[in-house]
Amino acid sequence: MTYSSRRLLRPVLRGPSAALLLLAAAGCSPGDAAASVTVPTPSTEAAAYCRALDRELPDSVAGLERNDPEPGSELTAGWGDGAIVLRCGVERPARMDDDQSKGITANGVNWMLEQRDGDGPRLTTTLRVTYVEVSLSQEYAHDTTPLAALAPAVEKTVPKRL
Structure with a gap:
């Protein structure tokens, strides 16, 4: 030049x-908008666990500040602009019936792993009275840090299924 x-x-x-x-x-x-997600419609009992979970969730996960998705709800939470999205009170995933489904344990909480085409993984708690789903961007596909950060709040507020 x-x-x-x-x-x-x-x-x-x-x-x-x-x-x-x-x-x-x-x-x-x-004025960028937060990520958008579908808000679950759990039972009254499950929603109570989800509200308790929402109060215990950390302000930051994996170095990302909490930035809840739209529409605002105590049943959803997010960190970054959609990099980590939690939904509480989701339906039991059909993949849980598959004996070959994969799982991971992070800080005492078991999660079923679902790989999504063209996106990062989705993980759903197992053996809990209500299901908590966490969707991760591709950046966190091989990183358990977000699950480890969320596990204490899940452990404290969503009881194990007996």
């Missing part, structure tokens, strides 16, 4: 234009 072409670009990168360019380059804009 010659001196004269650099000089022509310089005015474009000053003042408010520079801030807008940086926002566009970062992939965000003023």
